[in-house]
Amino acid sequence: MREETVWYSLGIDTSNYRTSMALTDNRGNIISNVRKLLEVPKGKRGLRQSEALFQHIINLQYISEEVLGNLNDDMRKNIVCVSASSRPRPVEGSYMPVFNGGVSLGKSLAAALGVAYYEFSHQEGHIEAIRHYSAFKDVDRFVSFHFSGGTTEAILVDTTMDPVNYEIVGGSKDIALGQLIDRVGVSLGMKFPCGEEMDTRACTYNGKMVELPKIKTDTGFFNLSGIETKCQQLVGKVDSDSLITSIFNSIVTVISDVTEEIGNEYDINDFIYAGGVSSSDYLRKHLNERCSRNICFGNKELSGDNAVGVALLGGNTYGHKAYQCNTVK
Structure with missing residues (x-):
């Protein structure tokens, strides 16, 4: 041969x-x-x-x-x-x-x-950087979340169409998850981008979390400006690590909620999480515990x-x- x-x-x-x-x-x-x-x-x-x-x-x-x-x-x-x-x-x-x-x-x-x-x-x-090396490489129809500093979207991808069809079926209607993390991080005195440092602190914190308002969802969509405003009000008034962990916990909750909503709405069970925010160890650990769908994060180096x-x-x-x-x- x-x-x-x-x-x-x-x-x-x-x-x-x-x-x-x-x-x-x-x-x-x-x-x-x-x-x-x-x-x-x-x-x-x-x-x-x-x-x-x-x-x-x-x-x-x-x-x-x-x-x-x-x-x-x-x-x-x-x-x-x-x-x-x-x-x-x-x-x-x-x-x-x-x-x-x-x-x-x-x-x-x-x-x-x-x-x-x-x-x-x-x-x-x-x-593609996540999908190609995942169990979803040959799956024709799936949802990919893109979580980054400027984008928070859920995209329904249909590879059976030519060209491949990308349809936004969920995500933030205002600021992105990365913006929420970075804005609060900079207010806490961290160097931009702040995600990696904040993730490390959230993963190692074992104390009590701050009570933050639940992020409301509507069939896959949500807003983040409200929780950012609340977090900015708490900067300097509560323990920084407690606030950081509470933010990450709120993010896990909203992602888990919209994953289920989109799965039910579009009869989808396969989900990819891409973008820099998805490299978070805190998100990976807790989303794997909470989500009932087939979810894939992929290699951390390929998430950012x-x-x-x-x-x-x-x-x-x-x-x-x-x-x-x-x-x-």
């Missing part, structure tokens, strides 16, 4: 939080996954788009060298496509200037290498912003088109 030729797909993602580049092969193996957090001054709750884009331009120089500089000639010659995340979500009108950094480099690299260039949304990359999903999507697209070329007479 002739040995399968190995080829490679390069992915780039330039989000509001990280500069990322990844290389995967046609078997789904991750050859390289390099990520660099954007620098946010202490006390600030994020960066302007122009500030983030400037940092991406600087970071991409060094990340490109780290990913591509160590490849041998055969591997470099077998890069068949370059892909970049060009917008936040796979819907018309979705746009953020910050993604232009990855798009610009992606097009330039593809032209220099003489290979195909593809674009996907940041959200699609998040979902990365370019692995974009590289996989590019490889899938190239492989599908190559298959069509080889089979159509």
